[in-house]
Amino acid sequence: MTITHANFTIERRYPVAPERVYNAFADPVKKAKWFAGPPEWTSAKTMDFREGGHETDVGGPVGGPVHSFEATYVDIVPNERIVYTYEMSLDDTRISVSVATIEISADAAGTRLTLTELGAFFDGQDDPAEREHGTGLLLDGLGAYLAE
Numbered sequence: 432m433t434i435t436h437a438n439f440t441i442e443r444r445y446p447v448a449p450e451r452v453y454n455a456f457a458d459p460v461k462k463a464k465w466f467a468g469p470p471e472w473t474s475a476k477t478m479d480f481r482e483g484g485h486e487t488d489v490g491g492p493v494g495g496p497v498h499s500f501e502a503t504y505v506d507i508v509p510n511e512r513i514v515y516t517y518e519m520s521l522d523d524t525r526i527s528v529s530v531a532t533i534e535i536s537a538d539a540a541g542t543r544l545t546l547t548e549l550g551a552f553f554d555g556q557d558d559p560a561e562r563e564h565g566t567g568l569l570l571d572g573l574g575a576y577l578a579e
Contacts, residue, residue: 435552437559443570446541447577453510453535455573456480465576466569468498482507486515496521511535519557526557546570 445452455461459478466488467474474490481504488500502517513533519526529550536543546566552559 433554438549439563440547441567441570443544444540445574445577449510449535449537449542452542452544456513465572527552
């Protein structure tokens with residue numbers, strides 16, 4: 432049994448106001464439009480966006496495996512910061528546990544978003560580099576959503 436500890440920081444700039452970026456995380460209908468797996472995957476989502484609230488996203492390709500994202504919101508400062516812990520599972524096996532911080536601030540072009548994640552990845556079943564890549568793709572999806 433092994434644990435790999437890793438962290439990464441991803442920065443994005445979006446040409447919209449910080450309130451729009453924040454609301455894309457805070458509103459479950461808006462978040463569902465960009466926080467998603469491949470189009471052919473099934474997904475069931477719940478979201479209670481408040482400190483102490485939980486979010487889940489369970490799904491995956493038809494026939495499995497089932498991918499589960501289960502988060503708890505720890506700290507929320509509207510239009511500025513979102514901090515949450517989350518675990519990822521494949522079927523019934525927990526593959527990682529992380530804490531993520533999203534910082535949102537105005538800049539000359541609109542909004543600067545900085546996401547920092549600290550994770551524990553279990554038994555080689557999850558790869559920190561792939562997590563960083565996948566998170567970057569989600570933030571690119573957020574950018575596409577905000578451009579609509």
